[in-house]
Amino acid sequence: MESSVDVGQREPHLGAHLNDEMYCWELVSFVVNGYVFNVPRNPFALGSEYFATKYLQPQDKGQIALEGVSPCQFRAFLKLMFPIHSTSTTVALSKSEWLTILTLYTLWHFLDLRKLAIQHLDSQMGDPIELVVVGRAEFVPRWVMKGYEALVFKPGPITEEESDLIGDRTAVRLYIIRHTLGDEKGMPGTDVHVNVLLRGRFWEEMDSLEIGDRERKSAETILQEKMEAEEAIRLEMEAARINWFREEEDNARRIREEKERLRLRRIAEEEKRERERVEKERKAAEEEERNRKIVELEKYLDHWQKQLKEDQLLQREFAEKARREDERTAAIRIQHSNQKRRPAQEPVSNTPWLGSWISSRDRDS
Template identity: 30%
Template sequence: MTTTSDDMTQKPLSPPSAVDEEYYWDFVTFSVDDVLYRLPKYRFVNGSETFASEYGLDQDQGSEEEYAGVEDSYPDAVKKLDVAAADFRALLKVLYPKTDKASHQELSLSTDEWLAVLKLSSKWRFNYVRKLAIERLSPLAGMKPSEKIRLGREYAVESWLLSGYKELVTRKAGIAKEEVPLVGWETVHELWGVREMWRSCQATCDCKEIPLRPTLDLTIQDSLRAEFDGIAESQQQYYTRQEREEYAERKAIAEREKEEAVCREAEIVRLALAEEEERKKVEELAKEVEVRRQKLSSPVTSTMKIAVNARPAADSESDVESRPSSPPPKPKRKANRKY
């Protein structure tokens, strides 16, 4: 059997005409401290709109069409990140965990690594990752109160801030001199007042009365209301999608309840005004009836009644007097009789 040259020539394989919508991933290359990292970009795109927009990952690079069937290493641009390589690696451990289980509970990161994750997730608004880092770091066991306060302020974590303040208030030792610059003079002044009030209450109040008094948490928050309000406002930018939906729902409910309260108040005012108007009408009617009663029962009114009753007889006498008198009858003349 002979083989022709045509048989020896093989036609090149045609590239596939379509790509899988779910498992044909775009890759992105980052440069951090002169170290390259090449990763599927979907975690960055889905995890943070802020990061995707800042580094142009949300733009269509045409990989599914232009580079379909070509080698996997298409010429994507290198994104340079101005962060520490160790911090970025800690973030990647959470975004691309090397574990067979989907749960992040299997992640084994040190406290410093979780703090690095918190730092970068807050910087780039990876809000789900940030929430996870806060959960894994809480309650900051072993940290000094001043460090809890610093981290709570820096990353807008209200529970950490409150925990640090509460520890300064309740511990036996007062606020140390070296802690004052870290906490702040004005804050120390407020906390000192709360501390003295709380210690006095603990020493003098009956235990049965303590639950009826404001809790220490509320007392601290009220004393530093401006700071806690600022933290609460800052936390909104770190809401996850679910938290944003829950917040929007709570806000809508609060606004609806406020409108209903305004309507109820307006109805109460309307009813009160109507009741007042009705009361005034009743009072005016009662006064009018009383005036009439007094007029009917007064002596002048009685005299007028008598005069009114006597008026027909008087009128008859006057009529008689005013009536012209008839002339007196003429005397009859006696007839002269002749005898």
């Protein structure tokens, strides 16, 4: 079986040499502001039909002058196309070099390398003004839109210097959008809402940038981006459908929770009313029992007071009887004492029982 590295190779004739089909490159000389650059011709011819048509005509066998570019810029341009030998598998370029590369690749329609430069710069483009200015110059509409969004949500006002860089008309339009969002009570802040407002104000500019962007993209890239956009739309619709179902589930859950809350609240109110009824009955029973005891106590007190009065009355009667008895006894003793001092005489009394009583008492004594 023939090795893959040998496919397409032919054995040279004796004494003759064949150009290698992959690594025998024709050189081309570019003159940039007095500096000569000798580099392989093939990457330029294959990388950009626009560049090849403009600068690499068959009759142009001599040095080719490139206008509007400095040697430093062209050197950065070549760094990505022809990396200097190193142990690293990636090319280390600064942000300024990537910006220069993007500018020249956009200018000369090197479509794939332009796409690569944009991908590398995506994460490094943070300043809103830079996004707008570079995005306009290099036909990157999403950078311009991103810069506009950042300026819309900027905490402070757009300064005069920023207005000079992006244009007074643009600054006024952004101010109108900021004012519109401010009137809508606290800036809704959804990306879709702001994007709609921005596209409504800048649709002409966005259309022009998108046309320029498509002109600087390969057919494969356009097809890929179309497929990616369709997939993004599909995913967005799927996400919207999922969100709708989630919202429906959340609404159903909230309704169930609300019904359960109302049911528990109703039960709690019924329990509260039952507790209040029981408490009311308990207090009424306690009040009734207290009143009954008060009535019984009052009856007992009345009875006790009557009994006390009766006892006091009896005591007074007994005391009165005792006093009278004591007086009578004292009188009798006095009389008896007087009788002892004089000769005894037969008592004569109109009261027979008194005489008998005195006689019997004397005998007893």
